[in-house]
Amino acid sequence: MELGCDHYERNCKFIVSNAPCCRRIYSCRFCHDDKEDHAINRHEVDTLICAKCSTVQSVKLECEHCGVRFGKYGCxxxxxxxxxxxxxxxxxxxxICRIGGKQNYFHCEKCNICLPKNSINGHKRKPLI
Structure with a gap:
């Protein structure tokens, strides 16, 4: 099995079994959406396949068979x-997960969004820090 896709380098692929048309294997949600006529809800992913040993298993951070971590970052x-x-x-x-380092962002409670800390002085709402 190859490790990842054009979108992510990772040590697993996933299967979505909640949607009837999706008993297919994809490397990520973007790969799924490129091939299907609908978008996938990532929270519906319930099964992973280890790219190292091909063990099919429930979603977890490490393979239950060979112990490989599915990604350096895992949520x-x-x-x-x-x-x-x-x-x-x-x-x-x-x-949701974001990129760019938590230390570089603040979450505005009123806007309910993360914003770059360098915009804090120009932001009109009070941040949660």
Missing amino acids: LKCRLFDNEEKGQFHCEECG
């Missing part, structure tokens, strides 16, 4: 695994 909430360092972090308030 079980977003079903996101990536071996490339992008400063990924999960924002609990936004409910």
Whole structure:
């Protein structure tokens, strides 16, 4: 099995079994969306296939058979695994993973979005830091 795709370098592929048309294997949600006539909800991903040993398993950070970590960065909430360092972090308030380093962002509670810290002086709402 190849490691990743054009979108992510990772050590797993996924299967979505909640949608009836999607009992297919994809490297990521973007690969799925490129091939299907609908977008996938990443939270519906319920099964992974290890790219090293081909073990089919529930979503977790490491393979239950060979122990390989599916990505240097892994977020079980977003079903996101990536071996490339992008400063990924999960924002609990936004409910998604972002890139660019948590230390470089603040979450504005009123706007409910993460913004770059260098824009804090120009932002009209009070941030949560």
